[in-house]
Amino acid sequence: MPSISSYNSLEVIGLVIVDGVGFKNFILSDFLHQAKTLNQKVIVFSGLPATAYDLIENDEIEIVELEVFVESGETWFWRKMKEVAHMQQHKKDFFGIAANLEKNKPSDTSRRAKLISLIFKITSVFNSEKWIYNYNKKQLKSARKNPAFSKYHKLLSDSKIKTLFFTHQRPPYLGILNEAAKDLGITTSSFIFSWDNLPSKGRMAAPFDSFLVWSELMKKELEYFYPDTKNKLIKVVGTPQFEPYVMKEYHVTQKDFLEKFKIKPNRKTICYSCGDVSTSKSDSLYIETIAEAILEKKIPMVNLIVRTSPAEDGSRFKAIKERFPFIIWNFPKWKITRQNHPEPWSQRVPFKEDIEDLRSLLEYCDLNINMCSTMSLDFMIFDKPVINPVFGNEKNGLYNDQKYLKYAHYERVVQSGSVAIVKNKRELIESVNFSLDNPQARLAEQRDLLKLQIGKPLKNTSLRIAHALKDL
Template identity: 65%
Template sequence: MQVNTSVKKSQNTLGLVIVDGVGYRNFILSDFITQSLDTFDEVVIFSGLPSESFEMQEQVNVKIVELPVFKESGETWFWRKLKEVAHMQLHKNKFAGINYNLQKNFPVTKSKRALITKIIFRLTSKFHSEKWIRRFYKNQVSSLKNAEVHQLYRDLLKKEKPDLLFFTHQRPPYLAPLDYSAKKLGIKTCSFIFSWDNLPSKGRMAAPFDSFLVWSNLMKKELHYFYPETKNQPVEVVGTPQFEPYVLDRYRSSKADFYQKFDLNPSFKTICYSCGDASTSKNDPFYIKTIAQFIVQEKLAKEVNFLVRTSPAEDGSRFKDLVEKFSFIKWNYPKWELTRENHPEPWSQRVPLAEDLMDLRSLLENCDLNINMCSTMSLDFMLFDKPVINPTFGTGENYLYDDQKYLLYSHYERVVKSGAVAIVKNVDELLREINFSLNNPQARLQEQKELLKIQIGKPLKGTSQRIAKTLKEFSEA
């Protein structure tokens, strides 16, 4: 996108912080920019992605400001780590996801940083109240006062003068100095809670933002629980732009296009297996192989196409053996381009093409059954009234990676108890549920609709307009 720098500064400016490819998808490939320009005079995008990533139609009142890559000092890292681990120590006994992530953060090496991290764990085992967490954060931002990144962020904000700085994610570490710089300049801040699992299974958010946007009343309740001070702050239920492209005409394609693009037999039912990333969904190759063997052995109730969509966070190389062994499997590798190499978090630099959203919507709309290991894709397919199966064979005691632990995470425990998905824990159960779902595709439809009402608090249509309107109200409050 070309940036017009000749436009006279407007009175009402929204600062939009895009931190990664998912934020790009949610707020750039949705209707958010268009709706924001109907509400604000100007949008300044403060981007954690290279500015050339924004291949959108040139708009006069949109400006891209590329943020410098944040390199955290040892002192800042220490106080941030204290804050994050203390938050998990505080909530570990009530939330399985937080407890698991706390354990995963405990170092097993003997490096200097690993030793310091062990000291942090020992300290926070005793000092982890909200009072201590706020103290750790105060020391974290104090360490930023003379940091170069603080001066850079402050200069950028002074130049652009946004009325509100809107963070599309609440967790990346470099958001703390950006929020701190905004507060020093008297600029209001707002954060969108990025995902349905971020509050009950992750560590402390990056900063104490001034206001919040959440998916649902459920998420608002969770926010108040984990961050009690938010009870006295503006928090608005707006839904999520993550799913808005599913109701936008520009991402629609025909059923015939679907069969042609993925080389599928239109006479068959289509099973889609959607993968998680390699770090959390390590059993994906085993599940895909098991389903492929069902097809080879003619154990399924109907003839099927088998389509696999890999995770946007990886290149799909871990499935090479399956590609070679089962030629009938069709593969959808998400069209997310790596925009920057040698980055501290390279996965965050993958950016989706609009074509990928068309592919995904087509897949959701035209596949007959989805199978995934407890991912957000369960919700995506439910939005199109499709049955969902979650295989979790791993127990930690067998040869498979322990993925049954995810059933205890509070956000997914709710899914399990709702009856909206079929949870299967062995090969026989998986075969039985595939055949049942192919023959009874609407058996769990009512439970799915009830779950979606709880998880996504507003209609998909009008999501961007709703968010832009709320942000304008926050900026004027």
């Protein structure tokens, strides 16, 4: 692996990877290759340990491991003020933001809980863009006192980069990285990480110089929630999240897929894809409903594959696995790269094999069922029908997953007619049978939704991003 000093006159870009999903999107996509074609060298400033990159074969990148950032109480206070104020400002118009604001309310009487109560009281009145700017200014001023700031500053100074590209916009330590870059005259740009981040989450970490977004829709959202971005460069590039689906190295033949997952080729195949336990608590109920319907012949004999969340180990499904031995399980192959981290889920990194497994499921399964996740888009890319079960509401005692239908990003999915929304067992079984018999019934609506959410073709996504960074 070359040293930073060996880059000479080549253009050097800093790439900030914060977690395993960023690793998947920018290390396992075509980005490194396309940067090379534009005569760019990449230095990765990594929130993952350097050993995580042993999973790839690439001697063209320099890995700079970032020290884990431990926030001071003062910095935390001003960051929380900024984030809660942002949500207070938009809670009336966006259900997802209101729901996340509610989650932030204190539930005990600890010192921190009392501080959060104070923050809620202050920001219920003082939450304009002007006030948010002031909270952010105080947050970053206090963060500069943190020993990590001087270390980040030196790392960026030594790197000689001209552009620092953040593959996420939310983790708190990105704010002080952005501040260090500002001191050094380094241009910064941030990618908006996910389709729900703007209309559902709190304030981003820093006022970056420019932004790369999925679509014109996301560009409009960015300008709405962050009015100052109207005066900044915003480029629509698509998202590398889905690019592996058009890359030859991740293609698996149908024969290999059938053999690996022990699929009976004379049957159709349903894939149930789980969320994580914090947002998709009823996965077990939905899997049981489908499995029982198969045994009772209410659904024709099919292959049933369950893919668990990469953020979990799948242990919560032990009882179901024992009860229904015919279910095929796909536990994502993600490696835990660091123990004892404040956010351990962020330290999980995918193997190349898992991208192959996921793509083969998307390509060769006949139907997807998930609880309102991004996986709806993944399967639509391969023209597969999608069902979203949401049995729970505020009255029936089940986990209220129907609330996600009111989140702005998913409300559009519902309104588009591209998925089947089912609210009880009967509707789920009927929808499964209909979708297996009529797989293209919602195809036009699916393709329209993909155009809206993913603004550019999957092919050459990384090349567009590399060009956008070069233009900066």
